[in-house]
Amino acid sequence: xxRIYRRICFLRFEGRGAEATQIELTELKEAVDAxxxxxxxxxxxxxxxxxxxxxxxxxxxxxxxxAEAIMPYLPDHLxxxxxxxxxxxxxxxxxxxxxxxxxxxxxxVADFIEDMxxxxxxxxx
Amino acid sequence: xxxxxxxxxxxxxxxxxxxxxxxxxxGPKAACLLMGLDxxxxxxxxxxxxxxxxxxxxxxxxxxVVGYVKDGIVDGIITGNAKVLFGEEALRQMLHVELAVPxxxxxxxxxxxxxxxxxxxxxxxxxxxxxxxxxxxxxxxxAGEQAREAIRRAATGIFxxxxxxxxxxxxxxxxxxxxxxxxxxxxxxxxxxxFIDIGGGTSDLCLVQGxxxxxxxxxxxxxxxxxxxxxIFDGLNRxxxxxxxxxxxxxxxxxxxxxxxxxxxxxxxxxxxxxxxxTLELGDAIGNACNALIDKIYPALxxxxxxxxxxxxxxxxxxxxxxGGGSQIRGIDxxxxxxxxxxxxxxxxxxxxxQDFQRYVAMGxxxxxxxxxxxxxxxxxx
Numbered sequence: 001x002x003r004i005y006r007r008i009c010f011l012r013f014e015g016r017g018a019e020a021t022q023i024e025l026t027e028l029k030e031a032v033d034a035x036x037x038x039x040x041x042x043x044x045x046x047x048x049x050x051x052x053x054x055x056x057x058x059x060x061x062x063x064x065x066x067a068e069a070i071m072p073y074l075p076d077h078l079x080x081x082x083x084x085x086x087x088x089x090x091x092x093x094x095x096x097x098x099x100x101x102x103x104x105x106x107x108x109v110a111d112f113i114e115d116m117x118x119x120x121x122x123x124x125x
Numbered sequence: 126x127x128x129x130x131x132x133x134x135x136x137x138x139x140x141x142x143x144x145x146x147x148x149x150x151x152g153p154k155a156a157c158l159l160m161g162l163d164x165x166x167x168x169x170x171x172x173x174x175x176x177x178x179x180x181x182x183x184x185x186x187x188x189x190v191v192g193y194v195k196d197g198i199v200d201g202i203i204t205g206n207a208k209v210l211f212g213e214e215a216l217r218q219m220l221h222v223e224l225a226v227p228x229x230x231x232x233x234x235x236x237x238x239x240x241x242x243x244x245x246x247x248x249x250x251x252x253x254x255x256x257x258x259x260x261x262x263x264x265x266x267x268a269g270e271q272a273r274e275a276i277r278r279a280a281t282g283i284f285x286x287x288x289x290x291x292x293x294x295x296x297x298x299x300x301x302x303x304x305x306x307x308x309x310x311x312x313x314x315x316x317x318x319x320f321i322d323i324g325g326g327t328s329d330l331c332l333v334q335g336x337x338x339x340x341x342x343x344x345x346x347x348x349x350x351x352x353x354x355x356x357i358f359d360g361l362n363r364x365x366x367x368x369x370x371x372x373x374x375x376x377x378x379x380x381x382x383x384x385x386x387x388x389x390x391x392x393x394x395x396x397x398x399x400x401x402x403x404t405l406e407l408g409d410a411i412g413n414a415c416n417a418l419i420d421k422i423y424p425a426l427x428x429x430x431x432x433x434x435x436x437x438x439x440x441x442x443x444x445x446x447x448x449g450g451g452s453q454i455r456g457i458d459x460x461x462x463x464x465x466x467x468x469x470x471x472x473x474x475x476x477x478x479x480q481d482f483q484r485y486v487a488m489g490x491x492x493x494x495x496x497x498x499x500x501x502x503x504x505x506x507x
Binding site: 007011023027107108109110112113114115116117119 | 270271274288290291294298315335336337339340492493496497498501
C-alpha cells in the first residue's frame with residue numbers, strides 16, 4: 001500500500017493529477033479495503049492507515065526536496081564519477097556511452113530517447 | 126536523474142516457474158543480447174541481436190496467446206507433455222488448452238499470461254538462457270503509468286534492463302532506411318512524417334518531426350482489428366443467424382477480404398458450417414466494419430495535421446504512412462488520401478509501410494536498444 005501511495009504522491013508532484021486520482025480510486029482503494037477487511041477493529045485500522053499514508057507522503061516530500069537540493073551538483077559529480085560503461089564487467093560488447101551531442105550533429109536515436117525520458121521526468125516546479 | 130532503478134515491488138511479482146528461474150539472466154559474466162519487442166494484442170514480434178553489430182539473429186512473429194494445457198490430457202497428445210503452449214502451437218491445440226490472451230487494447234490484461242509469454246519470447250531470442258537481455262518494448266501511444274508498470278512487472282526477472290518507447294515512434298524508426306538517411310531526396314520518416322499504426326487493440330497516430338513526439342503529438346484510439354472483428358461478427362450474425370462461426374474464423378475472413386471504400390459486392394466467402402460448405406455474401410458486413418475504422422481515425426489524422434507547423438505541413442502531407450495489421454485492409458491508403466484531397470489538403474500522399482508491417486515496431490525497438498545510452502536503461506531488479 002505504501003508503494004502505491006508513494007506512486008500517487010510522485011504523480012501529483014509531477015502534475016499528473018488525473019493519473020494519480022485514477023490509481024487512488026482503483027489500486028489504493030482496493031488495498032485499503034483489503035486492509036480494513038483483515039483488521040479486527042475499524043477505527044484502529046483507520047488510524048494505522050492514516051499514519052501510514054502520512055508517513056509515505058512525508059517520505060516522498062523529503063525525497064523530492066532532497067533531489068531538488070542535490071540536482072544542481074549532479075552533472076559535475078556524475079561527469080567526474082561516471083566510468084565508461086564497462087563491457088568487461090558483463091562480458092558484453094560496449095554499449096553506447098552517455099555524452100553530450102556535439103553541436104551541429106544530426107540528432108541521434110539516443111537523443112530522441114533522451115527527449116522521451118525528459119518528458120517523463122518530474123517537471124520543474 | 127535519467128538512470129531509473131526500479132524499486133522492487135512491495136507486492137512481489139509472481140514467482141517464477143522453475144524453468145523461468147533456470148532461464149534467468151546469468152551472473153555478471155553473461156553475454157549481453159539486445160531485444161526489440163512489439164507486444165501486440167493479437168501478434169507480437171521479437172527481434173534480437175548483439176550490441177555493436179547490425180545483425181538480427183532472431184526475427185519472429187508470434188500470435189499473442191498462451192495455452193495452459195487442461196488437466197487429464199493423455200500423455201503424448203501435447204508434444205513433450207508441455208504444460209504451457211504459446212502462439213501457433215497453442216492455437217493448434219485449442220481443444221486441449223485454456224487459451225489466455227496476455228494483452229487487451231495494447232496493454233497487459235492477464236499478468237500471469239503476459240509474464241509466461243515474455244518468458245517464451247526471451248527463450249526464442251536466447252535459447253541457452255544465459256544471456257543478459259536488455260529489451261526495448263513498444264507501448265501504445267499515450268500509455269499511462271499503470272500500463273507501463275504492468276509491463277515492467279511482467280518483465281522483472283526475465284530481462285535485466287528495459288526501456289519502454291511509444292510504438293508509433295518505433296514504427297517510424299524501424300521504417301527509416303538508415304543507409305539512405307543522408308542521401309539527397311530521401312525523406313527521413315523520423316524528420317517529418319505522420320504514422321498511423323493500426324494494430325489489434327489500438328490505432329495509434331503519431332506526428333514524428335525530428336524530436337521525440339510529445340503527448341500532444343500522439344493519439345491512441347481503442348478501435349482497431351479486434352473491434353472490426355466484433356463488428357463483422359455482429360453483422361454476420363444479423364444476416365446469417367446461428368452460423369456458428371467463431372471470432373477466430375471471422376478474423377481469418379477479415380484478414381483475407383478486408384476493404385474500405387465503396388461497397389464491394391458480390392464478396393462471396395466459402396465457409397464450413399455444421400460440416401457443410403456454404404457461401405456467404407459478406408460485402409456489406411466487412412465493408413461497414415472496416416469503414417468504421419476510417420470514421421475513427423480520420424478525425425485524429427486531421428487533428429494531428431492541424432497541429433503541425435505551417436512550415437512543415439506540406440512535406441508532412443507527402444509522408445503519411447500506414448502500418449500495422451490494419452495496413453493490409455484493401456484501399457485504406459487511397460481512401461484516406463482521397464478524403465484528405467477532397468477536403469482541400471495540399472497534395473496529400475498516404476502510403477502503406479509495406480511487407481514488413483508486422484516488424485517495423487520491433488525493428489525500431491532493436492535500433493533503439495542498440496543506440497540507447499547506458500544511463501537511459503531502466504534496471505529491473507528481479
